[in-house]
Amino acid sequence: MKLSRGNAEFHSVQTENVLQFGEGVFLRGFVDWQIQKMNEKGYFNGSVVAVNPRRTGNAPKLNEQDGLFTVSLQGLQHGEIVKTSSVVSCVQRGVHPYKQYDEYIKIAENENLRFVISNTTEAGIAFREEDKLEDQPQESFPGKVAAFLYHRYQFFEGDETKGLIFLPCELLDQNGEKLKALLLRYAEKWDLEKEFSTWIQCANTFCSTLVDRIVPGYSEEEAGRIQEEEGYKDRLLVVAEPFYQWVIEAPSFVREEFPAEKAMLNVKFVDDIxxxxxxxxxxxxxxxxxxxxxxxxxxxxxxxxxxxxxxxxxxxxxxxxxxxxxxxxxxxxxxxxxxxxxxxxxxxxxxxxxxxxxxxxxxxxxxxxxxxxxxxxxxxxxxxxxxxxxxxxxxxxxxxxxxxxxxxxxxxxxxxxxxxxxxxxxxxxxxxxxxxxxxxxxxxxxxxxxxxxxxxxxxxxxxxxxxxxxxxxxxxxxxxxxxxxx
Ligand SMILES: NC(=O)c1ccc[n+]([C@@H]2O[C@H](COP(=O)([O-])OP(=O)(O)OC[C@H]3O[C@@H](n4cnc5c(N)ncnc54)[C@H](O)[C@@H]3O)[C@@H](O)[C@H]2O)c1
Ligand SMILES: O=P(O)(O)OC[C@@H](O)[C@@H](O)[C@H](O)[C@H](O)CO
Missing domain, CATH: 1.10.1040.10 (N-(1-d-carboxylethyl)-l-norvaline Dehydrogenase; domain 2)
Incomplete structure (x- = not known):
């Protein structure tokens, strides 16, 4: 049996509030798993659209499974053996910006969009001279984000309330600041109006975050067990250790808007990461x-x-x-x-x-x-x-x-x-x-x-x-x- 939502309703594109650059095992087994927990506890209504940051990626596979995948946690926690698995359903769809550019850039026009989460490895937060504003899309991740934000800025005519909260997961020191600096560099290189650079800085919030969970990803053995015991096939199964921690350096309003602490997740909001x-x-x-x-x-x-x-x-x-x-x-x-x-x-x-x-x-x-x-x-x-x-x-x-x-x-x-x-x-x-x-x-x-x-x-x-x-x-x-x- 295929993993699917059956007749259950999908959130509409307009209610998507989290844009996720990356669809790899880590984001699925860490961020999406936590959004799912916040949703289940009733503190959040997270609805994620996941975008491939590169030409290859899992966006099409996500769609084949209606955005659903299983996270299996396995390991020792406080001396006890933990072996649990649950289906994560907060990802609504995957979008391939190289094949579905119009659908991808349209996400920038969604007024409910609020969070941008990313994991593009340390190599992903880098400047690429060749990227141009007209590219559909730019090759680099920061190039894509700069053009995406410019589209949003123009679409909402510089409305300060349409800024986004960035929660990058790349394991780089001060990842939020680094991403912001690259966006500003693209704005300058592409000769965009000064007001856009001001909007990037004033309307958007770039948190620096530190992630911790060992997420090895797919396991044939666990996929086989799930197929046998639960009766469905999951090509996007993620196996992870039970331990996790997310430390986020952010202003206090982010703590309110992203209610991970309320949901008793192991997320720490700090002043200095x-x-x-x-x-x-x-x-x-x-x-x-x-x-x-x-x-x-x-x-x-x-x-x-x-x-x-x-x-x-x-x-x-x-x-x-x-x-x-x-x-x-x-x-x-x-x-x-x-x-x-x-x-x-x-x-x-x-x-x-x-x-x-x-x-x-x-x-x-x-x-x-x-x-x-x-x-x-x-x-x-x-x-x-x-x-x-x-x-x-x-x-x-x-x-x-x-x-x-x-x-x-x-x-x-x-x-x-x-x-x-x-x-x-x-x-x-x-x-x-x-x-x-x-x-x-x-x-x-x-x-x-x-x-x-x-x-x-x-x-x-x-x-x-x-x-x-x-x-x-x-x-x-x-x-x-x-x-x-x-
Ligand atoms: N898997 C873990 O245990 C774990 C735990 C903590 C942090 N991380 C972080 O995750 C990264 C690896 O991700 P994963 O484990 O999900 O593996 P993965 O291979 O499943 O996913 C990697 C993702 O990074 C993207 N990517 C790779 N190089 C890129 C580039 N140059 N530009 C843009 N995007 C790029 C890929 O397209 C893919 O979406 C690590 O570098 C680290 O920063 C992983
Ligand atoms: O994910 P990578 O490839 O950047 O690095 C491999 C591991 O060091 C990493 O994934 C750790 O398991 C993880 O950072 C634990 O929180």
Whole structure:
């Protein structure tokens, strides 16, 4: 049986009040799941229209299922096993802006629209010079939003009450401010009237938010169970851990309009998001990102396999306690408690979190999640952190695209993948690896600085690569921790 609403009524297009850029597993298993809870408790009447931010995406699949999908929560919570599943019905429809441009831009004319939620990964909040106002649509996410807002501004003749509240979920520091800055940059680049820039700033509210929930996404096994027990097929099923937290830096009226606290959800409205973001992104995401190439090249496929494997387990714990926590400007007790909880969440026996899903755009993630730790460590201790340097070396090996005879399906910006492919083709000697490391570290346009200028980093990365290439990942790790090698 197909998942469908049967005869149940759809909300009309006019009652849609949430525009969601993104239709990936995270938004479905986190934001939509919370909107559903607020709706069910009677505090909100959230009605979501989900838009593909890129040419490929799940908007058509959403429509095939009348916007419905299942969220299955699996894991331990307060020592108890949690295994529940529920159907989320707050998404009304999916819209593909590349194929349904008119339908997409019409959303801007809906006077009831109030919230814009997004998750386009860290790579999504970026300026693209080539985007033009006339494009239908612009390629970049901020380009799309700038043109969308301009259409709304013109349609409602600059009405200040038609501004929107932005709740971006991308794991970037001050994501709301960053998005706003890019919108203003497009307004200037496209030479739009000054009043529009004023309207962006005064009529709209850009909250910065921090999200936390491990959402591995689709699981064949769980889909099979649902089909057997509930009798329907769900191609958009999302499996997630029970834990979740959303921290939102926002003015008080947002707290009223988005009544998550009233609905007793684990949502915190705060005046300053910085300490929450710092702790979560550097510890949880920093560990995920940094260990991914190491664990994958060592033969692991999931986070649980990685944390349970002796040497990678040691690496992850040591990275948290020796290199990340010591330079965090939050209380050591709190950071250690958070780290312990995270290490336990990584061991969740009920969910399969694939390392390859974490590998999406991971060179950009290393920059956002690990580079600040590396930089601050060097500043504080006047030496390079050995575990993060090792991880960077493992990344460069990962981007060779091979695990033994297997090809690694790399998913990152094409230019980065191509660059590494061509560097590796020329790197069959120590000299070649030396060239690869210095070229990769000097990619200022990617890292935002020339990393080859950090004293000792190129040497540490190069020696990690040579170790991994010559002795294999397990032995390289043992050597790193001065354990006897095989
Ligand atoms: N899955 C999780 O456990 C989790 C938890 C917290 C945060 N996140 C955030 O979610 C992101 C990954 O999303 P997901 O887990 O839903 O995976 P997903 O692959 O299901 O969805 C990714 C979404 O990002 C869009 N996207 C990717 N690159 C883009 C780009 N350059 N420009 C515009 N859009 C782009 C895709 O079109 C898709 O809608 C992470 O980078 C992180 O910021 C995920
Ligand atoms: O989702 P990504 O690909 O940005 O990163 C992978 C994980 O680090 C991330 O999804 C975490 O599981 C999540 O941030 C937990 O809140």
């Amino acid at each position: 910085t300490p929450y973001a710092l702790q979560k992104v550097r510890i949880l995401n920093g560990l995920h990102t940094a260990m991914m190439p190491i664990a994958y090249l060592a033969g692991c496929n999931t986070v649980r396999e990685a944390i349970c494997s002796p040497h990678i387990g040691i690496f992850i714990r040591a990275l948290a306690y020796d290199e990340i926590i010591p330079i965090l400007s939050v209380s050591k007790e709190e950071a250690s408690a958070f780290a312990e909880a995270v290490l336990e969440r990584f061991q969740n026996p009920f969910i399969r979190h694939d390392l390859l899903s974490i590998s999406l755009n991971s060179l950009t993630k290393f920059k956002a999640r690990n580079l600040p730790t590396l930089r601050e460590y060097v500043k504080k201790y006047r030496k390079v952190p050995k575990l993060l340097s090792f991880s960077l070396g493992a990344f460069f090996v990962f981007y060779k695209g091979k695990r033994g005879e297997e090809n690694i399906p790399l998913s990152d910006q094409e230019e980065l993948i191509e660059l590494f492919q061509s560097l590796w083709e020329k790197s069959n000697s120590e000299k070649g690896i030396h060239h690869l490391v210095s070229t990769a570290l000097s990619l200022e346009e990617h890292w935002g600085e020339d990393l080859s200028k950090i004293p000792g980093l190129a040497n540490a990365v190069e020696s990690a690569i040579l170790q991994i290439e010559e002795a294999g990942m397990e032995n390289a790790l043992k050597k790193l921790f001065h354990l006897s090698t095989t």
